[in-house]
Each structure stands twice: as structure tokens, then as C-alpha cells.
Amino acid sequence: MSSVREERHDPAAELEALYVQRYTAFLRMALALLGDRERARDAVQESFARALRALPGFRGDVPLEAWVFTILTNHCRDLRRAGLQFTVDRPAEAVANDHPGEHAELRAAVATLPERQRLVLFLRHYADLDYESIGATLGIERGTVAATLHAAHTRLRQMLKETTR
């Protein structure tokens, strides 16, 4: 009882606990978005640093975890934008994974998903967030999350069937 209240009163400690306990999920999400382990590690560190700085202004309207995932996805999007402008030898499809040579069809299929579908897919599979948290992260309704995820799955299955025919 009191522990929950205490942790809410101590956002810095709560953020640190989130970092320790969910680091792998954040890193995996960043890796999915950036496709490069070093950049992903850096993005996670940077995102938590930004969160730590912005913590006094965090109003608690959304769960802390969703808030930090929002910071991370925004940061990764910025990095991708910056990277794609200057990286001409790296096709956009390849940045969605860590092993460019493997699972080429699936990678290509994921890369062609609309951005929202891709983010929902990644947040569900790699960050292991529930629909509520995904909605809070992306600022969309729970029902929209379910529909978007369903659309992404359908589209991926369809594309994979087509490529394996």
C-alpha cells in the first residue's frame, strides 16, 4: 500500500527502477527502429536522460513507462530522419533490423508498413506493452491500437504469403 504511494512521490527513483527493470524492452524497441545496436544503446541512454531532465514537468497523465517510450520513439524517429538524409548506401528497409542478411522478406514487409502500424507492432512485440500502454505512448485510443495491430498482422501475413508462393 504505502510502497506504491512512496514510489509515486519519488519519480526519479521510479524512473531509475523503470530503467533497470525494463531496459531490455527499451533497447529492443530502439533496435527495431534504428537497426543498429550502438545507435540503439545510445538512443535509450539519451531518452532516459531526457526523461530525467523533463521529470519535474511530468504531470503523470500517462504511465511513466508510456511517457518514456514516447520520448524514445520520437528520438528514434529524429535519428532515423537525420540518418536517412545522409546515409545513401543504407536502404530504408534495412534500418528496421539488426541482421540485414536474414529474414529479408519479413524485413521488407515490416519496412513497407505504414509508420503507425510499424510502431504499434514494435511496441507490442519488442517492448511487450499492453494495448493501454501502447495507446498512451502513441496518443491513440485502445480500440485504435487493436485495429492497427490487427491490420499490421494481416498485412504482414498477406505479404509473406505472396513472397513465399
Place this chain on the structure above:
Amino acid sequence: MSETRELHELLDRLVDRCEHERRDWQDVVRRAEAADVAAAVPPASSKRRRRSLALALVALVALVALLATPAFGLREALLDLIGRDDVEFGKSPAAATIVKRQFADLAIGAPAGMNPQVIPNETRRVVIAGNARRRILNVAPTRRGGYCYIIERSHGGCQRNDPGRWLPPIGLTYRAGAQPGQPAKVDYIGGTVNDPRVTRLTIEFADGHSVDVPFTWISAPIGAGFFAYDVPPDRRTKTRGPRSVTAWGANGDRIARDSTIHYPLPEPRVVDPDRYGPRHRQLPAAPPVPPADPVRAARAHGVTVTVGANNSVLFDSSAIDAERRRALEGRSAGFVCFRITTQYGATYARGYGVGGRFAERVGHRYDGLGKLDACEIQGSYGHRWPDKFDSHSIIELPLNDRARRYFDDRAAARDIALFMRQREMQQLRRQPPTTVAAELARRYPDQLAQLATTSANPPAETIGYHASADTLTFVRLSETGRRFVVEVQDGKLAGDNLGELAMVF
């Protein structure tokens, strides 16, 4: 296999599971602090603009000066503009929260007349120029018109500026030291400029040499300048070292000179701990003023603390239980009182203690803290795991429920920290996790509990551990239900959530 499950597995293989990654929370904190520093540096473009403007003004002023008054030379005009940098306080970024907290803590222990009355929430961060490197200045106004400041890794202070009060034009600070057998040296000079007419600062050296020192003038409500100067290594001794700092006005007139830099320094006094150590210090038996109504009290293990509304506190240990008396008598003890506060992004105990030989009656007035939540007596015995008082302080005197929970949480955090810090654990944790787990089970069959998963909880008052291929996870629950976790990866501490309650290293 269903299509959905197949898709899940494919997606899972697409991105590495990242199971062998090391966490580094300290790096996060460093980045957050560095970002604050970066935010304080004006963008390159505005800097360039300011420099261009300065250069244009230099040219203009120099031309006018040369034409109008031949005695007013180009060198002085150039130095006037280069030496002083004006910064608007209101446009400077806010200081880091940890700095605000340091400013808030300036009131701790200060009697009413000595409290600088700083306004911590208004602390700003400014990059100031130095001769060798830039430094971060954190500065905040005070409620009585002055300011408090810290120049990072250099010095700091507070300056009153009451109406009608005389202010020294220069506030000088210097760092001096002497090694046995070597001449005394002054290696740093810093300080403040309190006269707005000052446009140039110089340091004069013993051999007649002088240098200009850049300083940064901060606008109202601060209304003061700040400087920091690293003395070059070949100019630190008395024969060639700095002797004075001079403030100059726009017309080259000397406004003030401070010559209080002294050599040599007294030899350091060697204190004999057997004669002057804390256990020889006699603490007062009563606070300077009696506890004022309404008085609160707490009692534990035969010790009573009486806390007045004026924060005058009396510890009475005349009925302390025998075990604790043995641990305290004849030794030094800390008599601590604090308030639990959540501000600047952290919950922490804000308070302090007075140390001296344990006595049955000790009084003190704890100024600058606001309404106290708890007091305690800390012993001077070594803390080892398992701690003889279950990682609690020897006497804990909570004045309310919040303090009770704080003491419980702190004891649990201390327990797991002490366990991790003991030498045998520092060696053992470098082994493969499964080896460590087997060894822990052998060494501590009754004191530790193996956990089935990292999210499982150990029994009360027990440290639980879980070993995966590369990670060791240690868990300890507080009596309040709060869960403390320490993780070890590749033999190194990868993270913990003990916060300010305890330190694991």
C-alpha cells in the same frame, strides 16, 4: 503452428533479444547533467552574432576614442569589451534540479539571522569564461536582495545586498596550499564584482606582470559579476604569484583593488584523534532554548526525543536498553533529526546531525529544516552484513507514519546494499551466475532464498536471488512492501533502485 504464432516467432527472430546488455544508469544521469550544461551554452550562431557585434563595437569605439581622446588607447578599449560579458539573468536556463536542491540545503543548520534566504527555484545556469576553461556558474537571488552562487568545481558563496548596505566592489576568493618542504602556492583566484561600473578586471603578480581576467556580469536581480582564474603553473609561488585583483571603470579609472592574497600559509595542524576525536567532544545536555509548544515526542528502546515547534530537540537516553547502551557508551554518536521531503525530483531525508561522545542527555536546535519528521541516534560501530540491528540505526525515533515507513524502507535498502558490498560478495559476483547461485545456496542456506523468476518476491526480511545465464538479480522487500532490486551482469553492478536510501558499490 498457427499463422499468428509463426509471425510472432519470425518477428522475435528479426530483432535480437538484447539479453546480454549492460545497464548504466550513471551514464543516464551524466547525460542529463551534461545536457543542462549544453543548454546553458548559447547556440553557436548567437555567439557568433554577439562576437561580430562586439568586434564592430570595438572598431567603432576604438575609432571614436582614438579620434576624440588620444590618451584613451585602443588597448584599453579592446580590453573593456573583451573583459566583461553581460548576461541577462531572466534569459538564462534554469539550473539542474540537483543544484536547486543544493541551494535549498544552504538553509540547513543556519540560525535565523544566518539563513541566506535563497530562492532555489529561481537558480539559473550560466557559462562563464575563464582564462583556461569555461565554467558553469549557478546563481540564485535571495529574498533580501542578494544572491548565492556556486561556480562548479571551484567555489561559491552568498552575498547580502540589503538596501543601504555597503558592498565591497570585489569579493575575492583564492585557493592556497603548501606541501611539506615546498613553497606555498596559490593556484586559483575567483570571486565576484559588485560594482556595475566595473568593465575590466586585472590580476597583478609579484614580479610586476599583470593579466586581464574575463568576468561575466549577470543582470538584475543578481546585479553582480563573477570570475574564475586558474593561475598558470609557473606563476603560483610567492615570488611570481598573484598579489592583487583590480577593478577598472570604463574610463580606465581604478575603482578598487583587493590585495588580500597572502603567502606563506600556516603549516597544517596535525590533529591527534586520540585527544581531539569526536568521542572526546562533549555535546550540550540541553538545546539553546527550550522546546516550544506544541511539543511532540517519540520513544524507542528506552530513548525519548522531545521536539519543540521551534525545532529545539532533547534526546533523553537515561532509560536506554542494555544492548544499545553497550553499543553506544564510551563511543561517539550522531544525534540526527530530519524532515522527509519530495522536491527537485527526489524524495530524501533533509537534515543533519551533531556528533560527539554519547551522553544520556543531548540537546540541539535543528535550524533551517521546517517541521521535523524523525530523529535518530547513529552509532559509530562498523556496519557489516548481517547488521546486528537489522540495518536500522541504533535508535530510530519516527514522529509520524511517513517517517516509520522511511525507516523501514531504508533498512531494507541498507540490508541489500550491505550484503552486496561485503568483500566476499564482491569477489563471488565475478563468477558465472549459476556458480554464484550454487555458492549462495551453500553459504547462506537460511539467510537467502532462491527465486524462481526475477519478478518473484523473497520471504520477509530475506534477500532473494535469481540467476540467469548472464544476470544475477537480488531482491529485498521492505516491510512497507517496497521492492528493492540490484542486478549484476558480467560480474559488475548493472543497476539498482535503492535511490538515496543506500549506496551499493
